[in-house]
Amino acid sequence: METKRTLGHTGIGVSALGFGCWAIGGEWQSVDGQPLGWGKVDDEESVRAIRRALDLGVTFFDTADTYGAGHSERVLGRALGKRRADVVVATKWGNVFDEETRTLTGADDSPEYARRALTASLKRLDTDHIDLYQLHLSDADPARAAELRDLCEEFVREGLIRGYAWSTDDPARAAVFARGEHCAAVQHMANVLQDAPEMFALCEELGLASVNRSPLAMGLLTGRRRSGQALEAGDIRSRPPEWLKGFEDGSGADPRWLARVDALKDVLTSDGRTPGQGALAWLWARSPRTVPIPGFRSVAQAEQNAGALEMGALTPGQVAEIDRILGR
Numbered sequence: 001m002e003t004k005r006t007l008g009h010t011g012i013g014v015s016a017l018g019f020g021c022w023a024i025g026g027e028w029q030s031v032d033g034q035p036l037g038w039g040k041v042d043d044e045e046s047v048r049a050i051r052r053a054l055d056l057g058v059t060f061f062d063t064a065d066t067y068g069a070g071h072s073e074r075v076l077g078r079a080l081g082k083r084r085a086d087v088v089v090a091t092k093w094g095n096v097f098d099e100e101t102r103t104l105t106g107a108d109d110s111p112e113y114a115r116r117a118l119t120a121s122l123k124r125l126d127t128d129h130i131d132l133y134q135l136h137l138s139d140a141d142p143a144r145a146a147e148l149r150d151l152c153e154e155f156v157r158e159g160l161i162r163g164y165a166w167s168t169d170d171p172a173r174a175a176v177f178a179r180g181e182h183c184a185a186v187q188h189m190a191n192v193l194q195d196a197p198e199m200f201a202l203c204e205e206l207g208l209a210s211v212n213r214s215p216l217a218m219g220l221l222t223g224r225r226r227s228g229q230a231l232e233a234g235d236i237r238s239r240p241p242e243w244l245k246g247f248e249d250g251s252g253a254d255p256r257w258l259a260r261v262d263a264l265k266d267v268l269t270s271d272g273r274t275p276g277q278g279a280l281a282w283l284w285a286r287s288p289r290t291v292p293i294p295g296f297r298s299v300a301q302a303e304q305n306a307g308a309l310e311m312g313a314l315t316p317g318q319v320a321e322i323d324r325i326l327g328r
């Protein structure tokens with residue numbers, strides 16, 4: 001398998017695997033106390049994991065200003081240090097948060113806020129440009145988003161960003177952003193349990209990268225989750241909001257999802273892969289445009305996820321077998 005991808009027509013090259021930096025932001029919450037992070041993290045371990053990923057050939061890192069209310073960007077910036085020039089950094093804007101109290105306080109789709117957010121992200125990441133700047137408001141008004149797309153073109157001309165994307169699961173919205181010359185990608189949900197055929201088709205038609213969030217179904221596909229296994233109180237999966245599928249309030253993973261993961265285990269682990277590596281391999285087989293961005297919290301997870309790259313994509317026969325098992 002080709003282990004490199006290009007982000008749209010921008011000429012920006014990335015490893016076919018990126019690292020998702022949500023969990024390493026640590027704890028943060030909504031104003032009504034809903035946890036929005038993945039529980040406590042050890043920043044030193046996060047830094048070591050990022051550096052290990054660099055050594056293993058990973059050149060793409062996805063974060064957001066709001067992850068850990070600014071903390072993820074700071075940790076990523078610190079971990080990259082002088083190696084910043086060797087990698088492609090993606091971050092997001094649109095959510096409003098309080099860094100002191102680590103609280104999400106709202107959303108802002110105004111152009112003025114976009115410029116303020118960009119300035120703040122550059123500072124936290126300790127860099128002079130963002131490679132891929134992404135609108136984090138998945139359901140934003142398309143007319144407003146068209147204005148933000150044009151503003152992103154201005155940011156490109158000013159040298160503040162190199163390309164941009166919308167993080168959305170709606171192909172019609174993604175197409176609005178794609179009308180901009182430097183729109184390079186769509187970030188959207190995709191994993192072997194949650195296929196996204198329309199979005200893959202759109203990315204292939206328009207030549208955009210398909211950056212896949214939650215490629216491990218928020219940890220379910222790694223095979224580590226057991227029925228009834230409780231999650232830490234500060235972990236979003238312990239009190240899943242409506243949009244978060246596969247977990248139940250207070251009791252961990254949904255047994256129906258675990259049964260599907262179990263049913264796929266033999267195919268995903270064939271050829272010596274771990275289940276998580278098999279889940280990434282499915283995404284690479286699904287489209288030549290995909291760039292999965294699994295989350296991580298330790299050096300061990302970083303090594304296992306980066307190790308998937310050299311094992312490549314599943315075969316068409318394995319993909320067909322998965323469709324048969326899932327009744328697709």
Ligand SMILES: NC(=O)c1ccc[n+]([C@@H]2O[C@H](COP(=O)([O-])OP(=O)(O)OC[C@H]3O[C@@H](n4cnc5c(N)ncnc54)[C@H](OP(=O)(O)O)[C@@H]3O)[C@@H](O)[C@H]2O)c1
Pocket residue numbers: 019020021022023038062063092136138167187212213214215216217218219220222224276293294295296297300301302304305
């Ligand atoms: N709206 C958006 O734009 C949006 C939304 C969601 C995600 N994202 C992006 O997508 C990235 C990835 O998605 P995600 O964080 O939702 O979940 P994911 O990648 O599907 O799952 C990540 C989690 O799986 C577990 N894991 C990872 N590697 C493992 C390994 N090798 N062995 C065992 N367990 C492993 C870890 O959690 P445990 O160890 O706790 O099980 C890890 O935090 C995020 O970090 C973020 O950058 C963006």
